Structure formats: structure tokens, C-alpha cells
Amino acid sequence: MTRRPLGGAARNADLGLLHETFFICAVTTILCIRTDLWLTHYPQLGGHGLHIAHLLYGGALMLLALAFLLTLLGRRVRWVGAVIGGIGFGFFIDELGKFVTADNNYFFRPAAGLIYLIFISLFLASRAYQRRRGLNEDERVRNAFELIAEASVGPWQAGSRAHALALLDEVDHDHPLREPLLRMAAGIDATPDPKPPFWTRAAEATRRRYQAATQRRSFGPIVITVFVVWALVSLVAVFALVLPVGFQEGAARGGFGSDEISHLNFLNWASLASSTASAVLVFVGLVRLVRGDRAAAYTWLTRALLVSIFVTRVFSFVESQFGAVFGLGIDILLLISVQAMARQEARHDFQRT
Numbered sequence: 001m002t003r004r005p006l007g008g009a010a011r012n013a014d015l016g017l018l019h020e021t022f023f024i025c026a027v028t029t030i031l032c033i034r035t036d037l038w039l040t041h042y043p044q045l046g047g048h049g050l051h052i053a054h055l056l057y058g059g060a061l062m063l064l065a066l067a068f069l070l071t072l073l074g075r076r077v078r079w080v081g082a083v084i085g086g087i088g089f090g091f092f093i094d095e096l097g098k099f100v101t102a103d104n105n106y107f108f109r110p111a112a113g114l115i116y117l118i119f120i121s122l123f124l125a126s127r128a129y130q131r132r133r134g135l136n137e138d139e140r141v142r143n144a145f146e147l148i149a150e151a152s153v154g155p156w157q158a159g160s161r162a163h164a165l166a167l168l169d170e171v172d173h174d175h176p177l178r179e180p181l182l183r184m185a186a187g188i189d190a191t192p193d194p195k196p197p198f199w200t201r202a203a204e205a206t207r208r209r210y211q212a213a214t215q216r217r218s219f220g221p222i223v224i225t226v227f228v229v230w231a232l233v234s235l236v237a238v239f240a241l242v243l244p245v246g247f248q249e250g251a252a253r254g255g256f257g258s259d260e261i262s263h264l265n266f267l268n269w270a271s272l273a274s275s276t277a278s279a280v281l282v283f284v285g286l287v288r289l290v291r292g293d294r295a296a297a298y299t300w301l302t303r304a305l306l307v308s309i310f311v312t313r314v315f316s317f318v319e320s321q322f323g324a325v326f327g328l329g330i331d332i333l334l335l336i337s338v339q340a341m342a343r344q345e346a347r348h349d350f351q352r353t
Helices: 015-039 055-071 075-093 110-132 137-153 158-169 178-186 198-214 219-242 266-290 294-352
Strands: none
Touching (some): 015 075, 015 110, 015 294, 075 137, 110 294, 158 178, 219 266, 266 294
8 A cells, every 4th residue: 555645635536637727717717807907997896995805706716615625525526616716716816916015006016927926836836746656556446436426426427437447447456446346337327428518629629620730741840930930039029128229218018118237137137038048948949950850859949938938927927917928828839839749759750660
């Protein structure tokens, strides 16, 4: 028996998807709140000296999520808790500026960067926990048991049955619960899985189209061209916004200010250093690509994007607030594209060997 965390608590086989659902709901909530407040000129709910801050809605939603998780059983409850809890956390953390300033300043400039850092830290912690080790035998048995238990609340779906059998298939034959659970699963009739909701079908269709696009011969050159443009634009933009290169006072984009070199602060230097590092990594990747070492080239390009996502964008959020989300979106799209190209190259190398 391997030691389990929290005095014997078993990990959920769906913890990765549950964490991602929580993060997506939280980030989407923040972006929706900020967009709505911007469009409505930041209204306040209340009056006569009262202001109902939306962190209260966040607290209420997180309490509701906890109530579901502490009161009800079942895997579906966890998904509901992840969605409601994520939305509540988004409402809550959006008001971070009020928590860290003496004057309760919602518009505290570093707040966006701090929020981004919090999500980055949570994401990295989640991935590290998932990668530390796979599920042990007891955890596979526990998850299979919960999947089989779904039959007690309604028709047992074929997908749940297949998932349970796959988990039990990885359990040692000598485990005392393996055979009883297999017999139980075999004795329960399973119904076909229902038709997925439209958003799931739309996401799957988009994924298929994207995978088909990655197979085209023009995909690689297009991504590389975009990479070159991305590196140049990112580098030029940062230099133009923190240094007085070719810009008159006030000519920089809103939210930024050009500084004399002698007046550069840590944020300016950090933005310059991280953007330069990304550009250098892109250059190394392109050199490897020209030399024909495509696998190494994709590794270097991935490193450039990771530096941008985990370092440069932190300072971008501080400088330009939530306007930096557009640059982050481009980074993530490029990262997905490069990883797809790397997987395709790995398949080709395997076929050649």
C-alpha cells in the first residue's frame, strides 16, 4: 500500500479537468466583470453611503459551492462545485486592489499583475501535483467505485462504464476489490452516452479543424512567420513603451509612459530583459530550424513562449492592466500551435525509425 495524501484521502482521476474548469470559470468571470464595468462606466450598487462590492457575490457563490460539495455525493456535484466556485473566486479576486491598499483602491495598477501571478501560481501548483506521480492502485479502485456508484442515481452511461473498466484494468489482479468491482460493472446494464451539449460539440469541431490545419504543409511556415513577427513586435513594443525611441512624449499607447533611461524602474528593466530573452530564444529556435533540427527548434520556440507567458505578461498586466489579455491569448495560441508541430515531428521521427 502506498501512502496517500491527507491521511488516506484518494485523489480524483478528474482533478486536472476539474482544476482547469475552475480556472477557466474564474478567469472568464474576471474578464466579463471588467468588460461590463468598462462599458457601463463603473456603476456602483447601493446608495446613501453604501456600496455593495461584488466580492460579496463571490463569497456567496464560493459558499454555495462548498455547500454542494459538503452536502451532496457524486461526481456531477464536483463539476457543479468547480463551475460555481470558479465564478465565485473570479468575483472575489477581481477586487484584490481593495484588499492591498489603504484607500480601498479598486484601480490599483499592480492589481492586474498580482491577479495574474495568483492564477499562474495556482496553475503551476496544480500541474506539479498532477505530475508528481500517477494514481496508485487504491486510488484507481476508489475512482472506479465512484463511477460504478453512478448507476444508483440513474441510467449508467457507457462512457462511465468504459472509464471504470479502464481504471480497474490497471489494478493488480491480486487487489481484493478488483474482481468484485469487475463483476459489479459486468452485471449493470449501460445506456448509450447522451448527445454532448452544443458547446462541447462546438469545441470538438474546432479542435478537429485545428488538427486538420496542422497537417497542411503551409501550417509550419505560417506559424514560423507569425513567430518572427511576434518576437519583433513584442520587442519593439516594449522598447517603444519604456524607452524614448522614436516617440514624442505622450505618443506611447495609453496606459504607458516613455521614460528616460536614467529613470527606468524595476518594472521597465524586467519587461526589457524578459522580452529580450524571448527574442533571443526565438532566434536560437529559428537557427535550429534553418539547420534542419526541427525538434530542437520547437523546443526553443516553446521556451520563448513560456518566458513570455510566465514572466513578460506579468509586467504587461501591471503596465497595461487587463488589456494585456489579448497578448496573452496570442501567446497561448502560438504555444498550442508549436506543441502540435512538435508532436507531429515526433510522430514522423518515430515512423522513420
